[in-house]
Every structure is written in C-alpha cells, then in structure tokens.
Amino acid sequence: DSGVTQTPKHLITATGQRVTLRCSPRSGDLSVYWYQQSLDQGLQFLIQYYNGEERAKGNILERFSAQQFPDLHSELNLSSLELGDSALYFCASSTGGFTDTQYFGPGTRLTVL
Amino acid sequence: AQSVTQLDSQVPVFEEAPVELRCNYSSSVSVYLFWYVQYPNQGLQLLLKYLSGSTLVKGINGFEAEFNKSQTSFHLRKPSVHISDTAEYFCAVTLPRGGFKTIFGAGTRLFVKA
Numbered sequence: 001d002s003g004v005t006q007t008p009k010h011l012i013t014a015t016g017q018r019v020t021l022r023c024s025p026r027s028g029d030l031s032v033y034w035y036q037q038s039l040d041q042g043l044q045f046l047i048q049y050y051n052g053e054e055r056a057k058g059n060i061l062e063r064f065s066a067q068q069f070p071d072l073h074s075e076l077n078l079s080s081l082e083l084g085d086s087a088l089y090f091c092a093s094s095t096g097g098f099t100d101t102q103y104f105g106p107g108t109r110l111t112v113l
Numbered sequence: 114a115q116s117v118t119q120l121d122s123q124v125p126v127f128e129e130a131p132v133e134l135r136c137n138y139s140s141s142v143s144v145y146l147f148w149y150v151q152y153p154n155q156g157l158q159l160l161l162k163y164l165s166g167s168t169l170v171k172g173i174n175g176f177e178a179e180f181n182k183s184q185t186s187f188h189l190r191k192p193s194v195h196i197s198d199t200a201e202y203f204c205a206v207t208l209p210r211g212g213f214k215t216i217f218g219a220g221t222r223l224f225v226k227a
Binding site: 056 | 145154155156157158159162164203205207209212213214215216217218219220
C-alpha cells in the first residue's frame, strides 16, 4: 500500500460525458502527479501540482483539467469524452518535485462506451 | 525531440539467472533517469533513479542500473531473478529544464520461469 488513494476504482461512461477522478496523496506529500496509461499511447505524464499550484505540464489535452485543493487532494476532470480516452489514470504523490520518489496510487480505470 | 526506447518488449528468463533490461534515450540536454516496475493490476513503483553523480545506481529488490552518457543508455540489471520479479518494467526520462517533461518507454515484460 503506497498510501495514495484514488477513487473511483472503475468508471464506465458514454462519449461526450464529463467525469472527475479523485486522488488523495500520502500524508505530508505536497506534490501530486497525474498519468494516463493506455494500450495505444502507453504511459504519459499529464500534469503536476505542488501545494496547490500547477508546476509542470505534459501531454494533457485541453478537454482535461486538474486542480489541487487546500487539503492537498487533487481532482482530474475529463470532459467531452471520446472512446480513445479509455485508459488507466494514475495519481502519484511526492514530498517535493521530480527528484523525489513518487508513490503511485492503484489507478482509476475509465471505460468510455 | 526527446524519446525513450526500451529495446525488448518481452524478456523471458529462468529463475536465478541474470537479466538485463535495456533502455536508450535521446536528448540534447541533461536528464533525470528512472526505472519503474508495475505488477499486475497495480500502480508503478520506483526501482531506482539517476539524478547526478555516480553512474552506477542501486535500487530496491536487488536491481541496479548504469548510466552511460556517451551511449545515452540506462540499462537495468539484476544478477539473479526470482519468480516474483515477473512484471512490466518502464524506463523514464525527465527533463529538468523545459518544464520537467517526463517521457516513458513502452515497457519491457519480464517473465521469470521456474
């Protein structure tokens, strides 16, 4: 158990819909990262937040957005969903930035029908 | 453009044999290098990382990796594997300049046979 929790574990929705994925970091960690893992595109870094502020951005689509709240939990919002958005979405946390060890959550499996 | 190539998609090996999982990267700037392991139905776990300094990096579970700047490689090795090492292994590169962009390799499936 990494100490990072993600909800929900599974999510099934239809094209065009909007969903929110939630992540609670390990106690004391200030950074949260979001990743997407799909068969087509492999593992991709989406975005990082540090203590409430966006710190680094990867291959995140404009239809996707994220935020980190004062209690340090984070949400990833995916809108206008397409079939190709079906993937595992992982959240990770670390004490500081990219040089620190990231601890990954179990992931949310999103299926878009 | 930066890229990460894991040269083997699958590596079958017998238990207690040595293994090397190969990773090459392409970058014109300095990078941070990582190896992660993913067990079935789980998230990633960091095995080891190279940030600077000694080119031989030791990680968890008996794994080590060597950074070779001239060959732009970061191969992962273990002298004696166990059945429990069966998993997917990912090499990753983070660019400390230019927004900490992180790129993953496609993964190598290590299958340890009894």
